[in-house]
Amino acid sequence: MSSIYFIALPLLFGFATPLLAKLGKNGIAYVSTLMQAGLFLLALSLLLSTTWHVEVISIAPPLGISFVLNKASLFFVLLFTFMMMMFSFYYLGLRKTDPYKSEGKFFILINMLLAASIGLVLSSDIFNAYVFFEIAGVSAYILSAYRKTPKALEAGLKYLITGMIASIFLLLAITLIYIYLGSLNLAVLSQTFHTLPYNIKVLISLFLLIGFGFKVEIFPLNFWVTDVYEGSDSLVNALFSGIVVKSYLFVFFHILYLFMPHSEFSTFLIILGVVSMVVAEIVALKQTNLKRVFAYSSLGQVGFIFAVMASENVYALTAALFIVLAHSLAKMMIFFIITSIQRSYNSVNIEILKELNSPFLRVMLLLSMLSLLGIPLLAGFVGKFLALKSFAVSGEFIILAVIVIASLIESIYYFKITANLFSKDTKREKVLLTLSQKVVFSTLALLLIAVGILPWLFSGVINDAAHIMMDNAAYVQALMEVTQ
Amino acid sequence: MTGLIILATFIAVIVVAFATVIQKKLPDTIILFMGVGLGAVVLFFVFQAPDVALTEAVIGAGISSLIFLIALKQFKEVV
């Protein structure tokens, strides 16, 4: 069984779309959904068998490019393919008048985004990761600006300029790595990185932090994020927050763990994550635009994940992966709900929730917000509880207190939204939901509840993923053993 | 000799790049930017990288400057 299909098939689909467009308006959507569902099933089947699988491209590592599929990357592949499948199901239910409907180009972009996100997770070559970084970037810029309104174009331009600056610093880091270490393979680099002089090490890590920091939306470098979320369509935001950020987070910490295990920078990174969480939650209080509120909430959650992953132990990483799962599910659901509201009422202001005439959507929105907040018996609780526990065990009580305070602030604006949601104002006409959209919402909600009530169902996979992600020796061994 | 060529070309590139950045008129900026690309082509040749030089010549100095020039026609208030 080969892991290359996860990247090659979406790419092939993207290249072939102009031909497939002749299938008719809806045909291409069905084919794309089928392919994504197939990839998800493939990933599920691999869950039973795969331990380590290294896919060689052209020439064996450490010289060439190879893709490593292990329990850790498989977790992310599963998450991405599942999320993309949900996205496609939701898309199928959009009305015919929708600006995104019956557009072959849209499918090229989302499939390229899927290929690039999976490629980022699987690739074991740092320059290859840069290429996937760019593919994901370019498709995200176009998705942002897709509707060609001034707001959308402005979002696209801001995204593009920051993305360019990020890629320049990333390229600089990669060139320094190649000049000083003579290799691009992550396994080789993880063995030789500690031999570098201290100054060079700091320089390379600084450039990597700047390069990825723009993309993982960490505090001083995340000024552009909310504008992009507001300008682009909420349908697209579901992808940004559910898939793209998660793949960048994985790559950044994968490289960090491999290059500098238990580094002296981890405290700095934890503080960075916590600061970006607190700042985002405080600024979110003032917002009145739903997209902006949840963009800030996304920033806060990503900062939290960043801080937890930076503490570099297996328990924290398990917690972080639980939060990644819960956050992806909840945020995707929230942005779908906003899309449905926006398509029906043509507004995304927080006041519109007072007139929302759909008990189903109200319950769903409440459920996902409670999960984000970390209420027991919902998915968000498991991750948050484990994360706080791991901070408590390692004795970092200041950080723990700050996180708790940030969560309290978070609860204030969720409460504000909830108050709007259950006010007794006159309602507008009903929000139209098709069957497939209802199925998507119910599936996501069921998963949120299932992760909350039965965390042991998922903890096997996530524990394995966390253990393997921290296990540098196994990674190096798996890559070095491969021969053509 | 190589060292001298590298130093001289680099100084020329830096001067042109500086002029590009401080130039007030946008069309002149773009022409000067083309000059930076051409200097880079010479340097890539000296660095024994003919493939990169050819690519930079057709893409970096050629097509992308032309794209800038075409785009400039769009902006009516040329600064």
Next chain:
Amino acid sequence: MIETFLTYLNQDSTITAIVNICSMTLFFIGLFGLLTHRHILRIFISISIMEIAIFLFFIGNTFNKAFTAPLLGDGHTEFIAMNDPIPHAMILTAIVIGMAVFALGVSFAIEYYKLTGKTDINDMNEMGEL
């Protein structure tokens, strides 16, 4: 006098130092332009200069003047004493990617200008405060 200067310039360590200093100066010029200018095309040009600086830095640092280009012909029949081809391949990729992203950015800027008449990124404030 000139002879000694030329031999000094031809030393490998001098060449590396020249490459480092000059390409970083170029990088500085690009960064300065990026931080100073507010016209959208100027920002793209500044970023372009930064990219060229990195390309020159990389190729210049991995280059050995005793070796030939990684290419057979003119009497070379074996792949020995040649410059490293990997940086060349990487920079080739990076140049094409950079050009593609620029063209895309320019098309966004054109479209944005047609709709709003703005070219200054400080004026780009369609979205809410903060």
Next chain:
Amino acid sequence: MNLKRDVSTRTYSGFALSALLVLTILNVLLQNVPEKVERAGEKLLTLNAQEGVANAVTTVVVFFRGFDTLGEIAVLFIAALGIGLMLSSYSIKEHKEESNFILQKASKLLFPIIVLFGVYVMIYGHLSPGGGFQGGVIIASGVLLLLISDQNFEVPHSIISTLETFAGISYVLIGLIGLLVIDNFLGNFLPHDISEMGMLLSGGIIPLVYIVVGIKVGSEMSLIVQHMIKRSDDD
């Protein structure tokens, strides 16, 4: 007045900030001269002869790091799509004034020569500097010449995009055939004898892939250029 002070403050602070960053980088770089390490590229050079390709950069671009190139043409493909999306929605007006007769004829005369040169660069990519990207862009520059000289000229959009689609599909399919035949994505499954090195038909799939890349890049760049020019003639 206020605005002017703003500009100068920004200039000085920008100067200081960038100078600080770059001086720090330079300081670190000059203090730590890289040691002699064995680079991956040197090992690849020794392996290069096995593929029977005279230009080592081509082998690295198309074969050893082939997936980078696949990703790269994916970036170009998406960017071309985005540019088409951005700039294509405006109606193209009829042009009243024709350009100079001599200019038109001369550029028509020059066009085949440029295309010939582009194809040469593309096909000889495994023997001499150049290859798919460079050749493709040279062909696109020929198209640019025609577009500038003759306002009524238009790239046959449907043919070009079909060509592009087939090139893209065949690149991935070549990779998948390699996976099926020798269990290696983008593996060199065609015969590539060392004795044939330097000949036009050498190197197995490498020239084939580079030609496919050239077709794809050429058609994408032509479309990009066409969108840009037609859009700017618009008003």
